[in-house]
Amino acid sequence: MAVIETLNTGFGSWNPLIWLAAFIIAIILAWFIWLRGESDYRKGTEQTKPFISGNAEPEKGEVHVRGGNMYWGFTNALEDYYERLVPLHSGILTDYILWFLGVMAIVMILVLGGGLI
């Protein structure tokens, strides 16, 4: 029984195995629904070509969304923030350690200050 015991923190609870069991059962039920659907389609025909509004499919490399563009929208909306943040990434290890120590100091002041209050 120990393996299905729930983690209770006093603030909330979490039992991963029970969720996993329910998820697997739900997957099986979803699969039963999926099985009842039409499975057939015309392989190797126009039907299986990617839909690009009737245009011919370009070279795959040309339409590939690169990792750098993955979060466009986010980086564009927060452009002012990134314009300041990116130059800070100098690639020099000592700079990063300095940032780490600085942030740690601020966190400790906040935690210790909060404790004193």
Next chain:
Amino acid sequence: MIDVILAVVGGTIAVTIIGIIVGLVLLGIDRKFAAHMQARVGPPLRQPFIDVAKLMCKDSIVPENAVVSVFNAAPLIALASAVTLLLYIPIAGFYPLFGGLGDAILVMYILTVPALAMVAGGFASGSPYATVGAQREMVTMIAYEFPLAVAIVAVAWRFSMAGFSDPFSLATMAGVGSGVVVWDIVGPLGIIGCLILLLVLAWVTPAELSRVPCDTPEAETELCGGLVAEYSGRNLALFYLAGGVKTFAMTALGVAIFLPWNISWFIGITGWTALIADVVFFLLKVIVVMFFSVSLIRVSMARFRINHLVSLYWGYIAIAALVGLMMIILDVFMKGGVVL
């Protein structure tokens, strides 16, 4: 052990059936609301059921560029994870089936799984439209998670300050057993804070459900369906069902946190009639929440551009959520409402 297995199996089957039926009915009601607001008659309430039946009869095409296993698995994972959400949310004032086995933090995590499954399916489609749609879905998720987390944590923290154990439990927030809801423990400032957080949750709902004006990942008019552009037949039907179940789960979550009252004690009835009255009242509240957070917003607004959506959620709505949180904190410091 046997009773645990029976509860998990029986509960999951029951919740799957109920979740799908109620989810599709909600989608039908939403379409009816939207139609009437646009001076149209609209489709019948059973139209989502007809749509699913129709999709199940259509060819389920797997594109030649697709990663077949991920492409086919994504709709299954989306529906299954959406169903498991309902196991942790109090329905009609009843203790959730898995109430003591997961809390609001878990629900927030599970809410991301259907969206992540759609992202995986979009990337696995091997289509430029679907890839751009999947990219937008990821950005949308990053945008709305922060205000959602602030809204839920703020309410849980207020319960904690009022001396409740398990403040992150949705049963605690819904007042199951105690009969105490968040409006009972906050003072005047806290009431304003909770109203702001209620509005924040209402604004997070269309983004969570990828509905207009936050449907940038699908964007029919520019991306031809985006991350579901290559989906058809039974795979698309499962995504549709997952959307219905998630609509039910999100609106039920809003009801559980901010509008959890039952009606049976108010009109003084007991027994089976009270049970039926509470279930009907709960469904009415779900429909009202859906009307204001989905139907009304999607009819009255046009689609956001993806960068505008991020600005909105990380800017205005995040600030609104933090203001709501600050008002609840101030309420506690000023000894408003119930403070331990």
